[in-house]
Amino acid sequence: MANFTKKEDRPLQRLLPAILEAGKLFLEGYHAPKEVRHKGLVDLVTQYDTAVEALLKERLAESLPDFTLIGEESDGEEARAERAVYIDPIDGTTNFVHAIPFCAVSVGVWEDGRPVAAAVYNPVQNELFTAERGGGAYLNGRPIGVSKEPKLQQSLVATGFPYTKVEMGRDFRWVVASMERLLPHTQDIRRLGAASLDLCYVALGTFEAFYECNLKPWDVAAGILLVEEAGGRITDHLGEPYRLGAPIVVATNGKVHDALLERLADYEEGA
Incomplete structure (x- = not known):
């Protein structure tokens, strides 16, 4: 696994500008009329799914050039790589189409079969979840933790x-x-x-x-x-x-x- 010694070299820092830029396009689409197609009987896709994915792939190809980029709308589900970035441009497309604000851009960076960095961004609710291995999990820069409920x-x-x-x-x-x-x-x-x-x-x-x-x-x-x-x-x-x-x-x-x-x-x- 690569050793990113400088903060700015770590995958999370290198993907954040891209996901924030993608969030602007996402938010534009959330409030705009949409062209809706069916990938399956009930599986929807819009022009914003493909546009957000294309933007992310272009930006991440520059910031994470040593990683294979795997996106929902342009790559097969069986695609794998030792160093991969998994991109869901709009998770919750049905919600996105129906203006239900529970949808997000999701990007996970994996190395050697393990996740090393993650960002999930819901620009409608202004929620940016981030994590990197060994560094904790955060919402809008604040540390978060799981529930303590035992039952x-x-x-x-x-x-x-x-x-x-x-x-x-x-x-x-x-x-x-x-x-x-x-x-x-x-x-x-x-x-x-x-x-x-x-x-x-x-x-x-x-x-x-x-x-x-x-x-x-x-x-x-x-x-x-x-x-x-x-x-x-x-x-x-x-x-x-x-x-x-x-x-x-x-x-x-x-x-x-x-x-x-x-x-x-x-x-x-x-x-």
């Missing part, structure tokens, strides 16, 4: 519904079965529609936990580091260390993690 019953849990729900196959059955098993044993469950921000809100202590199936690398590449640096725990549904591409991500404050895992349905058997 699942008193926990506010976030989740999401995958686009594959329309197929009514294994993902759909797992979502419904997990909700049935988990909901009575929580304070409540929220579904806000942007995984990167769900993870940030676990890091912030707003949510005690978040879980979801069938997420792509750009959905979680930044949020994973934010949770870890805020003192939380990230695994797959079996309690093993999370790897990009795993079918399920589980993020918690660490205190309710095992109890949450026990309540999730068996994904391998299709719920």
